Amino acid sequence: MDRLLYVAMTGAKHTQLRQATVAHNLANASTTGFRAELAAFRAVPALGQGYATRAFAVEQTTGADLSSGPFQQTGNDLDVSIDGRGWIAVQSATGEAYTRNGQFAVDSTGLLKTVSGLVVQGETGPLLIPENTRPSIAPDGTVSAVSLDNPAESNEIGRIKLVNPADTDLQKGNDGLFRLRGGDAAQADAAVKLINGGLEGSNVNTIDQLTAMIATQRQYDLQVRMMQAADQNARAASQLLQMNS
Incomplete structure (x- = not known):
């Protein structure tokens, strides 16, 4: 439950950052010589005492698409x-x-x-x-x-x-x-x-980027629902502990 909350929380944050990357590419779809930026997610463990059950989802720019434009x-x-x-x-x-x-x-x-x-x-x-x-x-x-x-x-x-x-x-x-x-x-x-x-011209593929923007928005909504589910699970677990005490 703890891991679920942290993964969902950081996932939502970095999904917003990925959306910014996609928006930046779309804004430069007509910029001469522009090279589209690439982004990817990766999981990072949280280090430190008491953090063994926690992990973070991190988005990072992995580079740029160096293919030629039209x-x-x-x-x-x-x-x-x-x-x-x-x-x-x-x-x-x-x-x-x-x-x-x-x-x-x-x-x-x-x-x-x-x-x-x-x-x-x-x-x-x-x-x-x-x-x-x-x-x-x-x-x-x-x-x-x-x-x-x-x-x-x-x-x-x-x-x-x-x-x-x-x-x-x-x-x-x-x-x-x-x-x-x-x-x-x-x-x-x-x-x-x-x-x-x-x-x-720019090598940004507008169709791919628009599709990525829709997918990223859906992913953000999913992360928010996961946080809500983690909160509901925590409340239910708390009620069970109170009933057993």
Whole structure:
């Protein structure tokens, strides 16, 4: 009875957390390059004197779904998508991070950035686009500056840092960016290629997530009924003890 109450109580709490994960995925179903978060439940024994009969149900985010999202043609020369495996390196507030969102723009200083304001990392540093030019991005990540006065004139600026670390080495942050678990910077991989003129959509399957939301709500209701059953059992046991005393 004691075990039933604790399992149901913690199960209800962490079912709510799982619902939040599902809701977060659904909210980002149209976010460029978004990777759906995965969650799972596990049982954890309660440690300490007097807790031998108690166990907890805990929900935890086990990682992210790293499968590719659908390609969406935009026709914008500054929109790129990873062709297959790989990541684009950007500079975040905590250091180098990685994204699949290839929606770029040039700011007022000429820096190539993502639309969210993160500086796109080149293999030798940030990429600065000269005035009176427009950037051109090749499939290998090479960025060139094409003169607006003479389109035949093009100068290579640098190469976007494209990486392809093992999936097990990556972890997703609260900002939606990925980083190496050890905190180091990944090495550039020349085998990673880009597709110009389009973006990769979110890999969230809305039907699966809506189904998961319904199932999670039903699971929460079940946990609440289990707590009520445990309370009723405790009351009945108390009455029997009073009658026998």
